[in-house]
Amino acid sequence: MPEAPLNPRPISSLEVLLNDLKVGTLVRTPGDFNAFSFEESYRATGGFPVLSLSFRAATGGLRKDPKPVARALPAFFANLLPEDKLREAMEKHHAGSVRAGNDFDLLVALGSDLPGAVRVVPSEGTVARVDDPSPLKSRARFSLAGVQMKLSVIKNTGKSGGLTLPLGDEQGSYIAKFPLTSFPGVSENEYANLALAEAIGMDVPERELVEQSEFEGIPEEFKTLSDGKVLLVKRFDRGTGGERIHIEDFAQVFGIYPSRKYEGAAYHDIAAALGIAVSSAASIEFVRRLALAAITGNGDIHLKNWSLIYPGAGDKPALAPIYDVLSTIPYIPADAMALSLAGERSFKAMDAQRWKVFANRARLPEAAVLKAVVDTVERVNELWWSLPEREVVPAKVLERIDDHVKLMIPILSTCAD
Numbered sequence: 001m002p003e004a005p006l007n008p009r010p011i012s013s014l015e016v017l018l019n020d021l022k023v024g025t026l027v028r029t030p031g032d033f034n035a036f037s038f039e040e041s042y043r044a045t046g047g048f049p050v051l052s053l054s055f056r057a058a059t060g061g062l063r064k065d066p067k068p069v070a071r072a073l074p075a076f077f078a079n080l081l082p083e084d085k086l087r088e089a090m091e092k093h094h095a096g097s098v099r100a101g102n103d104f105d106l107l108v109a110l111g112s113d114l115p116g117a118v119r120v121v122p123s124e125g126t127v128a129r130v131d132d133p134s135p136l137k138s139r140a141r142f143s144l145a146g147v148q149m150k151l152s153v154i155k156n157t158g159k160s161g162g163l164t165l166p167l168g169d170e171q172g173s174y175i176a177k178f179p180l181t182s183f184p185g186v187s188e189n190e191y192a193n194l195a196l197a198e199a200i201g202m203d204v205p206e207r208e209l210v211e212q213s214e215f216e217g218i219p220e221e222f223k224t225l226s227d228g229k230v231l232l233v234k235r236f237d238r239g240t241g242g243e244r245i246h247i248e249d250f251a252q253v254f255g256i257y258p259s260r261k262y263e264g265a266a267y268h269d270i271a272a273a274l275g276i277a278v279s280s281a282a283s284i285e286f287v288r289r290l291a292l293a294a295i296t297g298n299g300d301i302h303l304k305n306w307s308l309i310y311p312g313a314g315d316k317p318a319l320a321p322i323y324d325v326l327s328t329i330p331y332i333p334a335d336a337m338a339l340s341l342a343g344e345r346s347f348k349a350m351d352a353q354r355w356k357v358f359a360n361r362a363r364l365p366e367a368a369v370l371k372a373v374v375d376t377v378e379r380v381n382e383l384w385w386s387l388p389e390r391e392v393v394p395a396k397v398l399e400r401i402d403d404h405v406k407l408m409i410p411i412l413s414t415c416a417d
């Protein structure tokens with residue numbers, strides 16, 4: 001007698017893990033409400049290792065479980081998912097089990113390879129909804145936040161080399177950021193800006209430029225029509241042996257949804273949070289990175305482009321390496337800072353008075369803030385003009401970056417007066 005075909009029900013309960021430690025449960029209730037609750041054994045630890053600062057009470061320990069959210073995931077989990085083109089590609093890739101625009105469905109599909117050390121797996125006794133007639137087919141299950149088409153990839157070390165997409169439960173250790181038709185030379189632009197950040201002493205992940213021809217077996221929905229090189233960046237949330245290292249971006253720290261990443265907080269809020277959660281030195285390093293963004297014309301350092309990293313036991317955060325560093329001015333001449341700096345976003349407004357107001361709001365010593373800005377400007381002016389990586393940037397893009405740097409040097413240098 002033939003076996004009856006399986007008719008699995010949609011998953012309604014997910015276990016949330018930090019590496020292999022169960023920290024809570026995410027449940028989809030009737031009416032499409034999503035609720036997250038902490039495991040009592042995890043709550044008894046005081047909330048260590050840390051899942052997110054947004055869940056921690058000012059007096060220590062964990063807050064109460066967040067309220068259920070209608071038709072959306074709680075903000076921390078929503079920020080784990082891809083956006084825009086990458087999200088569309090992932091939904092198409094998992095069309096048999098993911099409904100368009102449904103966060104819970106997408107989290108189920110991608111839960112094995114999320115940013116940081118978070119994993120989300122179906123609770124015991126539940127099975128995946130299978131509308132796809134070929135459920136055994138391995139699919140890409142990684143998630144990367146952001147709107148640019150980027151893939152988590154594996155670098156093959158054998159004779160043939162090449163780069164491939166992790167399938168099933170595999171993990172990628174590199175992020176491949178593909179070129180954009182609307183932003184010519186964007187890979188080279190970011191490559192040179194990362195090199196500049198490293199040259200002036202910032203913590204920068206390994207990176208290289210590669211040809212699109214080096215990628216093998218990329219599903220059609222992830223392919224880009226844009227010509228040009230791909231920027232390959234080593235993932236700092238993965239260790240040398242592939243182990244997960246926990247991270248969270250500042251939209252997660254503040255409990256803000258991705259749609260509000262340009263308006264949910266100001267730069268002084270990040271600096272103040274770093275001073276409390278990490279150290280005053282981390283806050284000053286943040287100032288240096290802000291000054292770099294201002295002088296190079298990076299108008300896209302929103303809340304999701306700053307992160308905390310939790311090394312070792314995961315109990316204490318540090319400022320994560322700098323990432324998503326590029327000049328947006330060549331493509332958007334009227335661009336400005338992504339968030340407010342002391343009430344202003346215009347690059348031209350970033351004079352000494354603005355940084356003094358910022359220092360006051362961030363509860364940082366004014367002299368230390370001004371010195372960090374001046375030191376960064378001096379280092380950039382010393383090293384940018386002879387940086388070897390400039391040579392890969394298209395001439396028109398480089399010219400616009402150079403013009404902005406020349407414009408900003410005297411404005412930022414008022415901090416030395």
